[in-house]
Amino acid sequence: MPNLKNIYTDMWINAEQKIRNGQHDVDLLIGAQEDSRRGITVLSYLKQTDGNASHNIMEFLHELSTQEPEQYYYPENELHLTVLSIISCVSGFTLKDVDTTDYQQVFIEAAKSVGPLEIHYSGITASPGCVLIQGFPVDEQLQELREKLRHAFRNSTLPSTIDSRYKIATAHSTVVRFQTPLRNHHTLLELLERYRAYDFGVCRINQLDLVFNNWYQHLSQTQLLASCHLR
Structure with missing residues (x-):
């Protein structure tokens, strides 16, 4: 299993340097009508989990938004953990391109x-264009689930792009995206530093969803394909 702490630390070092130098990325497609990127994803919504992590994350986002109000902050009902991207978001993809019943059956099986x-959300990290909450699986269940899904879809005849962009190994949740230049990157970094090791709490995930989604996982653009309760 990869050392998640090292991965998150490397991400932070890279992002912190770019943000400090005013070289952060700005995403101009958030909310754009012409953005047709769609995919199929297995995920869990944090608000539906047991524990108070999503509430604690929202308190952090409220504090952050007072400093940088123009950025994009995920609402609580859209906070999520991506378990596995079955079909990565590509322009023009629609559900008419696949047989959703087959995807539902493979996912549930x-x-x-x-x-x-169980995911322990502890501390924050960043990329040049995002702020993320660091997630640490309490046991091997997430890794085992991902391998089961990989094996099931690869052994099926269904089109997928699993691990085509990168092999997902972390358990982070993206909570902020930069959509405009920052007001003050120095004060932003000071606030983020205070939360680098903050304990947001443990989520117990009892339900997984298979969804058709856009790049940002906006609920208004999301279609639920299947749910599976974990027992």
């Missing part, structure tokens, strides 16, 4: 034998 997942 692969996930039904996995128990609840």
Whole structure:
């Protein structure tokens, strides 16, 4: 299993340097009508989990938004953990391109034998264009689930792009995206530094969703394909 702390630390060092130098990325497609990127994803919504992590994350975002109000902050009902991207978001992809019933069956069959997942959200990290909450699986269940899903979809005849961009290994949740230049990157970094090791709490995930989604996982653009309860 990869050392998640090292991965998150490397991300922070790279992002911190770019933000400090005013070289952060700005995403101009958030909310753009012409953005047709769509995909299929297995995820869990943090608000539906047991624990108070999503509430604590929202308190952090409220504090952050007072400093940088023009950025994009995920609402609580859209905070999520991506378990696995089955089809990565590509322009023009629609559900007419696939047989959703087959995807539903493979997903449920692969996930039904996995128990609840526990993720400890501890500290923040960043990329040049995002702020992320660091997630640490309490046990091996998340890794086992991802391998079951990989195996099931690869052994099916269904089109997928699993791990085509990169092999997902972390358990982070993206909570802020930069959509305009920062007001003050120095004060932003000071606030982020205060939360580098903040304990947001543990989520117990009892339900997974298979969804058709846009790049940002906006609920208004999301269609639920199937749910699986973890027992």
